[in-house]
Amino acid sequence: MSRPTLCEACTKIVATVGPACDTVERLVTLIEHGVDIFRINSAHGDREQHSRTLANIRAASAQVGYSVGVLLDLAGPKLRLGKLLEEPLQCELGMELTFVRGDKPGSPTELTSSYPRLIDELKPGNHVMLADGTVALRVEEVHANRARCRVIGGGEIRSRQGINLPGVALSVSSMRPRDVDNAIWGAKEGVDLISLSFVRTAEDVRSLKNLLTSYESTALVIAKIEKREALEHLESIVDASDGVMVARGDLGVEIDVAETPVAQKRIIRICRDKLKPVIVATQMLESMHHNKRPTRAEASDVANAILDGADACMLSGETAIGEFPVEAVDTMHRIMIHTEQEMLTAISDPRQNGSNRVHPITSAVAYGATTIAESIGAKLIVIATRSGGTAWVKSKQRSLIPTLGASDNEETLRRMTLFWGIKPCRVSQLDDAEVLFDEISRWGCQNGMLAPGDRIVFVTGNSVMHHAHNLLVVHSVTAESCRIGAVATSPTPSSPEPSPPAPNPSTPKPVREPATPE
The missing domain is CATH 2.40.33.10 (PK beta-barrel domain-like)
Structure with missing residues (x-):
């Protein structure tokens, strides 16, 4: 069964691409086992290798029929020792x-x-x-x-x-000429997320954003928190960024290792308060470089990151150079599933700080959709979105009811791979609500995820309220939808677009939601 499925983890998996998994066949396997985003580490390899990796990721995504995101990780200024006379x-x-x-x-x-x-x-x-x-x-x-x-x-x-150099005020810029060149390349190639190393102030983040804007890139900027100065300016950095990565490797050197767990919890808490996605990275399943099983401490580390509120967990060397990349992804996914089953549903108040990233009506409707879905035992929530803004807000409500982010925009589908609990689902169109209802019902019946009588809560819009998702519909799956689904032709893995249903001109058309949240 191709992804998404309703039984996969809500927390997202970021996997670093390297020699252990850089072929199309291996990338396909990792996607099928749960990877949502692939990381290209610009600190290793050259432009030719990065271009080949990106092409392979896109080919694997098309083959599976699931829109995975691509994260380009800028290396930043890495201070290194020179040549030693005595080695080691x-x-x-x-x-x-x-x-x-x-x-x-x-x-x-x-x-x-x-x-x-x-x-x-x-x-x-x-x-x-x-x-x-x-x-x-x-x-x-x-x-x-x-x-x-x-x-x-x-x-x-x-x-x-x-x-x-913990505590040393360095004058070096967070972006070296090579980083600028890589960021421009990523912007031109349509990379979905770009992470910035060596962040110390919000101005570092704004500099990268301005650069990407000049190339008309919609990539989300992820600030890596790995310096003590970043912790001192954390709230302004989170405000300026589209998301944050807890880069525990360098952070654990820049501050006392005993401070790192509390720092991680603080970073995640502030990101949740401000509705910003947060990735926890570095040494999550480190022992799986050479072992098929992680240590109990590593399993607990992943689980605690999820319980703290992380949107995604990242694998580095485990998938890039490790001996068991598929087993590492499987293990992380199993930990996520078991941890999420024990989580209490924590629905965010739509009036909290940061909810202004979409129309307040949209935020309130998304909040209401979760409440209604839980009270009626809905099988599924569907957010119809062109930019991903509504799905972004919905992801912060931490409901365990499976939620599809339905879109006909490829960039939006890839962007939603970062949002907790949002399963990107490609549809043929968003303008006709009745057609959308039928298309989702057929998709669910065809894949054995829905049955007649199952309830779906849809969040979409109509022409009455401009710039807002103001339409909340409870839809019951009909036997007719399931019969249609049983005989419909499944999309082939290499052609993920579903066959468009017949249009219904009598249905009012929802207006376009606001552009990518800022």
Whole structure:
């Protein structure tokens, strides 16, 4: 059975594409097992590889007949060690190491950096974290061309490993020339989401948005929270962005690892208050790089992210380079299903902050649709949407009743892959409500998801109220719809558009809803 189905998880799965899953056949398998969004990590590979990956994702999506989203992850300014004279270098507790200018260290204990202004911006007392935080240094002295440091957390380092500078005010821009070039490429290619690394203020987010706007891109901008400065300006960053990623890898180095769980909960809470989607990322099922089963702690980590209110969870190396990418996706999906079954339905108040991203009538109708659907035991809620704005608001109400985001716009279908609980469903048109009712009924009967007598709550619009979804209809599936569905020809996997039903000119046409929420 092709996706969507009414029994799949509400929380979305983001999977990173890499050598372990970069063919069309493997991507098809991952989509069939529950992946909603594929991430292209621009820190690895070149333009030719990225273009090939995007083409393969689109081909796999067409083959399955399910519109998956594509997230382009901008690398940002990654500070790295230069070439070491001694490889690897064992850093003993209390040992002295010195950063020097240039790219040629004079001794095994001298370090160089890819960031030319490093020495200028270090101060005595600053901490320097190397190799994803496994080695910690404290700056003792800073001179014109060198910064003397002492090892306060021992370990092993190698050439080109990352440098993190928690609490150090760096002047480097969040977008390097390569990031700008990649963002322009993504805009031209119609990528659905673009995530920005090294975010420190809302202005960083607005800079990327302005760039995308100049290329007429509708991509959602996802701010990666991985710096202490981002936590200090969190509310304004969330306001400026279309969504947020909790990038726990770098964040866990920039702040004390003991602070990370509470920081994650705070980020998710603020995103929920402001109706912004939030992705939890990094090391969610890390042990599944080489094992078919995760640790119990990892399973609990995924479940707690869902219970906190995450819209999506992301797999990185598990699918990109791991030995068991399909098993990792299956495991995450099973955890999501079991966790969501235990969740209490938490319906958001439509009057809360952030509900102004669509017309207030639309927000109230979406709220009412959930209440009515639960009170009458509806099998399904259907949001008819051209831009995805109404589905965006509906996703924050956290109802466990299956909800379709029905649209005839391909970009909107891919965008809705990020919205919690919204299952994108392609329909032939949105202008005729009766035709839409019949088309959804046939789709459900044809796939064994609906039966005669099942109730569906539709949220759509008519010409009475401009710019609003003001029509809420309770529709009962008829035996005639199921009979039609039983003999109808199923759409082929490579041709996901359903056969358009006959138009009904007597039905009033709903008006177009507002453009993509800002």
